[in-house]
Amino acid sequence: MRKRHFIIAGKTASMDQWGSLMMIGACGVALLWANTPLRPFYDLVHHTPLSISLGGFSLEKPLVVWVNEGLMAFFFLAVALEIKREILEGHLSAQRQIFLPAFAALGGMVVPATLYLLINGNNPEFSRGWPIPTATDIALSLGVLSLFGRRVPVELKLFLASLAIFDDLGGILIIVLLHGGHLSLNVLAVTVLGLVTLFFLNRFDVTHASLYIVIGIFLWAAFQDSGIHPTLAGLMVGAALPLRLHKDGVYVPLHFVERGLHPWVTFFIVPLFAFFNTGIVLADFTFSQLLVMPSLGIVAGLVVGKPLGIFSFAWLAHMSGIARLGSHVTWRLVFGVALLGGIGFTMALFLNALAFPHNGNPETGRMAVLIGSLLSAVIGSVWLHVHLPAKQSEDQSDELPAERMGQPEMTDGEITNGETT
Structure with a gap:
C-alpha cells in the first residue's frame, strides 16, 4: 500500500511541475506578445467585454x-x-507537525510586510500594497525544490509545503479583512442566507457537490459591485464541502471536487491568470523604477524580508521548545527553503491587483513581483545546491506523502469515516 501511496504522490508532483512550466510559459508568451507590434491584439484580448444576462440580471x-x-x-x-x-x-x-511551519509562515508575512511599510509607509497610496510581498507560491517554490531530486530530505519538502499552506491561509485572511467591503442590507441578507444554506448542507450530510457549487455561484453573483471581492465565494464553498461522512461509503465531496478541480486550476486557470497579468511593456519600465516606491518595497520584501522572517521565526520556535527540526534537516537547509519562500508570483500578483486596482501602478508592481520571485528562485537554488547533501539518506523517500501532494491517502475501496466536518 505504501508503494501505491508514493506512486500517486509522484503523479501529482509531476502534474504540479508541468503546471509550473505552463505558468512560466504563459508569462513568457504575455511578455513577448506585449513587447512586439502585436501589442494592440494583446490589449484587445485583455479588454474584450464579456456579458452574461439572466432575466433582469446582467453583468x-x-x-x-x-x-x-x-x-x-x-x-x-x-x-x-x-x-x-x-x-x-x-x-x-x-x-x-504544525508549529514549526506555522511560526515560519507568520514570520514570512510579518517581516516582509514591515519592511515594505518602512520603505513605503509615508505614502498613503503605496502603503496599501504591504500584503504583496507576504505571499509564497506553493507550486513554483516546490517546483524549484524538486529540481534537486533525491538530494532533498522529504522533511524539508514537507516543511516548505506546510509553510506555503499557512501562507495561503494568511493571504486569505488578508483578503477577507482588507477587501471584505461594506455590506448593504440586501447583500448582507444574501450572504447570511448563502452561508446558512452551506452550513445545513454540511450538517445534514448532503453529498451532492453540485449543490455547494450552485450556492457558491449565487454568492459570487451577489458579491458583484458590493465591495466584497467575488473570489471569497470560492473560500466559503471550500470551507463548507464535507470531508467525512456519518454513513459508510467511498464518496467524499471534498476529495471528489479537489481531484476534479486540481487539473483545471493547474493547467488552465493559473496559466491563464499569469498570461493576463504579466503582459508588461518593458519599454515603459526602467531598472531605476525598482529602486523607488513601491517596487523597492516589494522586491526587498520578497528577497530579504521573506527569508529573514521565515528563518528567524522558525529558529525562535525551535529555541523556545515549541517546535523541533526534523532529523534530516539542518538550519542551512531551512534558510535555503526560506529563500525559496520569496517566490510569490500567483498570490503576490493577485494581491497586487487588489492593492492597485486601477491606474495607480499595477504594472510596476507586477514587474517587481516577477523580479523579486526570480531573484528568490535563483539565490535559493544556488544556496541549496551548495548546502544540500550529495545524496539523500537511504531511509528517506524521494516523494512526498500522497495527502501532502494534493491526494488524500486511500486504501483499496475504503475511506476513513467519521463525523461530518
Missing part, C-alpha cells in the same frame, strides 16, 4: 476581470479545500 466586464474575479474564485476554492483537508486529516492534523 458585463472585460475579459481580464472575468479571469481575475471569476476563474480565480475556483483557484481559491482549491486553496480552501487543500487547507481544510491538510488541517483535518493531512500532515497538519498532528499538532507537533
Whole structure:
C-alpha cells in the first residue's frame, strides 16, 4: 500500500511541475506578445467585454476581470479545500507537525510586510500594497525544490509545503479583512442566507457537490459591485464541502471536487491568470523604477524580508521548545527553503491587483513581483545546491506523502469515516 501511496504522490508532483512550466510559459508568451507590434491584439484580448444576462440580471466586464474575479474564485476554492483537508486529516492534523511551519509562515508575512511599510509607509497610496510581498507560491517554490531530486530530505519538502499552506491561509485572511467591503442590507441578507444554506448542507450530510457549487455561484453573483471581492465565494464553498461522512461509503465531496478541480486550476486557470497579468511593456519600465516606491518595497520584501522572517521565526520556535527540526534537516537547509519562500508570483500578483486596482501602478508592481520571485528562485537554488547533501539518506523517500501532494491517502475501496466536518 505504501508503494501505491508514493506512486500517486509522484503523479501529482509531476502534474504540479508541468503546471509550473505552463505558468512560466504563459508569462513568457504575455511578455513577448506585449513587447512586439502585436501589442494592440494583446490589449484587445485583455479588454474584450464579456456579458452574461439572466432575466433582469446582467453583468458585463472585460475579459481580464472575468479571469481575475471569476476563474480565480475556483483557484481559491482549491486553496480552501487543500487547507481544510491538510488541517483535518493531512500532515497538519498532528499538532507537533504544525508549529514549526506555522511560526515560519507568520514570520514570512510579518517581516516582509514591515519592511515594505518602512520603505513605503509615508505614502498613503503605496502603503496599501504591504500584503504583496507576504505571499509564497506553493507550486513554483516546490517546483524549484524538486529540481534537486533525491538530494532533498522529504522533511524539508514537507516543511516548505506546510509553510506555503499557512501562507495561503494568511493571504486569505488578508483578503477577507482588507477587501471584505461594506455590506448593504440586501447583500448582507444574501450572504447570511448563502452561508446558512452551506452550513445545513454540511450538517445534514448532503453529498451532492453540485449543490455547494450552485450556492457558491449565487454568492459570487451577489458579491458583484458590493465591495466584497467575488473570489471569497470560492473560500466559503471550500470551507463548507464535507470531508467525512456519518454513513459508510467511498464518496467524499471534498476529495471528489479537489481531484476534479486540481487539473483545471493547474493547467488552465493559473496559466491563464499569469498570461493576463504579466503582459508588461518593458519599454515603459526602467531598472531605476525598482529602486523607488513601491517596487523597492516589494522586491526587498520578497528577497530579504521573506527569508529573514521565515528563518528567524522558525529558529525562535525551535529555541523556545515549541517546535523541533526534523532529523534530516539542518538550519542551512531551512534558510535555503526560506529563500525559496520569496517566490510569490500567483498570490503576490493577485494581491497586487487588489492593492492597485486601477491606474495607480499595477504594472510596476507586477514587474517587481516577477523580479523579486526570480531573484528568490535563483539565490535559493544556488544556496541549496551548495548546502544540500550529495545524496539523500537511504531511509528517506524521494516523494512526498500522497495527502501532502494534493491526494488524500486511500486504501483499496475504503475511506476513513467519521463525523461530518
